[in-house]
Amino acid sequence: MNALRDQVGFSVRATATLGLMIVCALTALCVSVGTAFRSRRFCSERLVTPFGRCVLRVWGIRMRVHRESPLPPGQAVYISNHTSTIDVFVLVALGLPNARYFLSGFLRKLPPLALIGYLIGIFWTAPQADPARRTRIFQRAERVLRRSGESVYLSPEGERVTSGGIGAFNKGAFHLATTLGAPIVPLFILIPKEIDPGRGLRAGSGSVDVFVRSPIETKTWRIEDLITNKERIRDYYLEWHRSFAH
Helix, strand or coil: CHHHHHHHHHHHHHHHHHHHHHHHHHHHHHHHHHCCCCCHHHHHHHHHHHHHHHHHHHCCEEEEEEECCCCCCCCCEEEECCCCCHHHHHHHHHCCCCEEEEEEHHHHHCHHHHHHHHHHCCEEECCCCCHHHHHHHHHHHHHHHHHHCCEEECCCCCCCCCCCCCCCCCCHHHHHHHHHCCCEEEEEEECCCCCCCCCCCCCCCEEEEEEECCCECCCCCCHHHHHHHHHHHHHHHHHHHHHHHC
């Protein structure tokens, strides 16, 4: 009986999530058409952010945000650990100001999400096995961000790391921060094991904590030091991760 109840509850939440996604996509499309597709930021902050918060409520997830300082008023590169399917909804629910996002191109297989991504200017990433295509995507992102002055979010781990630790970091986020001269804003998403679906969809109810630390300036960074800076920030995350164990 409990298993049946759990399955029914999951099906209802999953259906509600898909319904919210469809409503969000269609609303964003109407707004975009009505503004000649000049409403990227409005769609992101006024439609997609509330959508993310509604999805979290559907799954009984409360988000608690802990900030050391206000978010930068200008362009920034936001990064975080990436452990769970929940992360996507947590990140859009944060409402990062004037920000675009990097997400896995695999997610475009879901048409409403693909439409939302197109309308809010998501950069869809290619698999690690296709480095040439990934390079082109990051080069395009750099051109767009340099011209627009928008902020951007991406996970340096590049994929969900469900081992309980911090994965290897890719260079993309640090290359962007270096070439744009934009500060890096470190985020840490802490999801209790009992509600974390990992790579799956069966999230439990509970609280997720998002920690936001002060920006790390990159104006003096050089491309020649890219690997060193990447590993330095990974060490920063390793220490941060260890602090939660205590």
